[in-house]
Amino acid sequence: MRRPSIFLREGIPTAIRPDGTLDRTHAPDISTERKRELYVAMLRTRVIDGRLERLQRQGRIGFHIGSLGEEASILGSAMAMGAQDWIFPCYREFGALLSRGFPLQSYVDNMFANANDIVKGRQMPDHYTSRAHRFGSVSSPIGTQISQAVGFAWAAKLKRDPITVAVYFGDGATSSHDFHTGLNFAGVYGAPVLFLCRNNQWAISLPSNEQTASQNFAEKASSYGVAAKRCDGNDVLATYHTITEALGYIQREKKPMMIEMLTYRMGGHSTSDDPRAYRVDDEVDRWAKTDPLVRMRRHLEHLGGWNETDESEAKQAVEQELSQCIERAEAAPPPELDTMFDDVYQTRPPHLQQQASQLIHGPRAVDPHLR
Amino acid sequence: MVPAPWILTCVKTMPKKNLVTALNEGLRSELAENPDVVVLGEDVGRVGGVFRVTAGLQEEFGSDRVIDTPLAEGGIIGAAIGMAMYGLRPIAEIQFSDFIFPAFDQIVSEAAKYRYRSGGEFPIPMVIRAPVGGGIRGGHYHSQSPEALFIHTPGLKVVCPSNPYDAKGLLKSAVKDNDTVMFFEPKRVYRAVKMEVPDGPYEIPLSQAKVVRPGEDVTVIAWGAMLFEALAAAESAQQQGVSTEVLDLRTLWPVDVESIMQSVRKTGRVVVVHEAPKTCGFGAELLTLVSEHAFLHLQAPPKRVTGWDTPFPYRLEQEYLPLQHRILPALLETAAY
Numbered sequence A: 001m002r003r004p005s006i007f008l009r010e011g012i013p014t015a016i017r018p019d020g021t022l023d024r025t026h027a028p029d030i031s032t033e034r035k036r037e038l039y040v041a042m043l044r045t046r047v048i049d050g051r052l053e054r055l056q057r058q059g060r061i062g063f064h065i066g067s068l069g070e071e072a073s074i075l076g077s078a079m080a081m082g083a084q085d086w087i088f089p090c091y092r093e094f095g096a097l098l099s100r101g102f103p104l105q106s107y108v109d110n111m112f113a114n115a116n117d118i119v120k121g122r123q124m125p126d127h128y129t130s131r132a133h134r135f136g137s138v139s140s141p142i143g144t145q146i147s148q149a150v151g152f153a154w155a156a157k158l159k160r161d162p163i164t165v166a167v168y169f170g171d172g173a174t175s176s177h178d179f180h181t182g183l184n185f186a187g188v189y190g191a192p193v194l195f196l197c198r199n200n201q202w203a204i205s206l207p208s209n210e211q212t213a214s215q216n217f218a219e220k221a222s223s224y225g226v227a228a229k230r231c232d233g234n235d236v237l238a239t240y241h242t243i244t245e246a247l248g249y250i251q252r253e254k255k256p257m258m259i260e261m262l263t264y265r266m267g268g269h270s271t272s273d274d275p276r277a278y279r280v281d282d283e284v285d286r287w288a289k290t291d292p293l294v295r296m297r298r299h300l301e302h303l304g305g306w307n308e309t310d311e312s313e314a315k316q317a318v319e320q321e322l323s324q325c326i327e328r329a330e331a332a333p334p335p336e337l338d339t340m341f342d343d344v345y346q347t348r349p350p351h352l353q354q355q356a357s358q359l360i361h362g363p364r365a366v367d368p369h370l371r
Numbered sequence B: 001m002v003p004a005p006w007i008l009t010c011v012k013t014m015p016k017k018n019l020v021t022a023l024n025e026g027l028r029s030e031l032a033e034n035p036d037v038v039v040l041g042e043d044v045g046r047v048g049g050v051f052r053v054t055a056g057l058q059e060e061f062g063s064d065r066v067i068d069t070p071l072a073e074g075g076i077i078g079a080a081i082g083m084a085m086y087g088l089r090p091i092a093e094i095q096f097s098d099f100i101f102p103a104f105d106q107i108v109s110e111a112a113k114y115r116y117r118s119g120g121e122f123p124i125p126m127v128i129r130a131p132v133g134g135g136i137r138g139g140h141y142h143s144q145s146p147e148a149l150f151i152h153t154p155g156l157k158v159v160c161p162s163n164p165y166d167a168k169g170l171l172k173s174a175v176k177d178n179d180t181v182m183f184f185e186p187k188r189v190y191r192a193v194k195m196e197v198p199d200g201p202y203e204i205p206l207s208q209a210k211v212v213r214p215g216e217d218v219t220v221i222a223w224g225a226m227l228f229e230a231l232a233a234a235e236s237a238q239q240q241g242v243s244t245e246v247l248d249l250r251t252l253w254p255v256d257v258e259s260i261m262q263s264v265r266k267t268g269r270v271v272v273v274h275e276a277p278k279t280c281g282f283g284a285e286l287l288t289l290v291s292e293h294a295f296l297h298l299q300a301p302p303k304r305v306t307g308w309d310t311p312f313p314y315r316l317e318q319e320y321l322p323l324q325h326r327i328l329p330a331l332l333e334t335a336a337y
């Protein structure tokens, strides 16, 4: 039943060889220090994922949607972008946001949906945003960000601003109408968009080969006149390299491009999902062998740029910072009742003024435990 | 959630089931009885739905009849329309009603108008199931109650059961019906309420409301998960000497006007409760109907207790929902007017 071509890495260039040496034709020319930064960003993401999952199990946060196994595709792409470039996220890219300097505290506040949360506790956890970090707004409905990113990039082009807009989406999102209209518009108007398909091979319980009859997701782009490539999304250097070249192409040619990053969702879809109900362990085990962190670490060790002490110190640093953030976020109060009525419109119309007053003077404002 | 008193009126020997199980049984019996019935949607097959409503059905009936679709609601509903035109009986699932909007065009422009625009040549008999409502920490996009949008669309029937027993019987009627039926399932109730549900198939006719608690002083109209809040508020009101009649609409459209008016003519006072935002919510239509049909019976201004006119919030969802602490004062004020 499973058509293998869509899953296999065959034919997709890899930069880091199994022994940790590098195939330079597919690797970026970056310093060991930069490589360490890439690795530490991935490690940080993984540590945070593990901790948030535990917090959810303990009932301390309501939800988490993680990136276990997909760190290289997320960080390898985000960290190859320029500071002027924008990111329109899907929902697994908190690592990308943090890599832009978004404070960990703010991210954890979002997970607790407290009064300090940048989106004011209005959205589920992992629905963050930050204009200051040139990072769009996470939305649950699948695919919607794709055509929006196209419009954003098109506007930048009209204003002659030399920026690229990267938009993340999953393999499942390639079935959404926004994927198709987005690619079509970008093709027609030459919008400087980098379409980033995180093919993690699953859309909740649906495997990629039942999502499409195409041989892969990249080939869809060609029907819209949009150039596309596949890359090894579990190889952070190959990803970084592919993205760097794509960004060059987009600005040089004034055309969009799509990259299919082949990776694997090692965990459940989210904390609400148990993948044991629909997939076999040996598939997971097989992909665990291509773990992006293990591969990059091997390369750094080969360079003499990483050792066991570095590893444990880096992990500990994240754990410590995280503990402090969690403590503060958990202690912070929920958003004020009145804030529920802000931002519906620029100014609050009379009917919302009235409703806010009803809530604020309602029975629960006096006794929050009242059923 | 409080146990509803009418649960006790069910036959004693029947096994108790929750809403998920009751719907699962209902779907299984439709698939077993009619080879033209197909179930399609995202994650409905292999994993049996994200709420497990379709659990085990693909194993039993095969992947041609219980179909995992690509991630495209417009595709699901467009394809279901085509299947219905050919003669199948599709039961389409939209994973959350919040994700129905990519299919809005197919539902509103197409399914709802097909019979009419083709001069009756092409009826679209299908059921569109979707979980609705908040209270499960779902934020903007896993909590909404969009029933009014579909009630406002001529050509669609809209059902929203509050409990396992009604849900199974209403599902059967919905599948049998020759129009497109929107079947909204209150997700907060999925596993929260257990009641006696017969193993075999049975029907509960569409467009029949049910008095689930008789009363004299004030009528409260509710559906879905808010029915339980209305019942709890009615119980509290009783302790303060106000007798409340609680009406579960069960089918929202076409609505059972007669049952509503019977109750309102008796009590002269009415409160509508719904989770959806107040403005242009179904409450507005219900209270207009009351003014048209029973104006001279009214002894107090009708009231609405609803979600606020904001997007559905995450952290403050318990403050957003029209829970019993907001329903009770409305009942008491209306009764005392």
Ligand SMILES: Cc1ncc(C[n+]2csc(CCOP(=O)(O)OP(=O)(O)O)c2C)c(N)n1
Binding pocket: A092, A140, A141, A142, A169, A170, A171, A172, A173, A174, A198, A200, A202, A203, A204, A265, A269, B042, B071, B073, B095, B099, B102
């Ligand atoms: C329009 C819409 N339909 C359904 C859903 C429910 N849903 C959430 S995530 C998801 C699967 C997405 O898969 P993919 O695009 O591959 O992204 P991944 O989660 O694998 O990163 C589905 C069906 C949704 N959020 N939006």
Ligand SMILES: [Mg+2]
Binding pocket: A170, A171, A172, A198, A199, A200, A201, A202, A203, A204
């Ligand atoms: Mg996916």
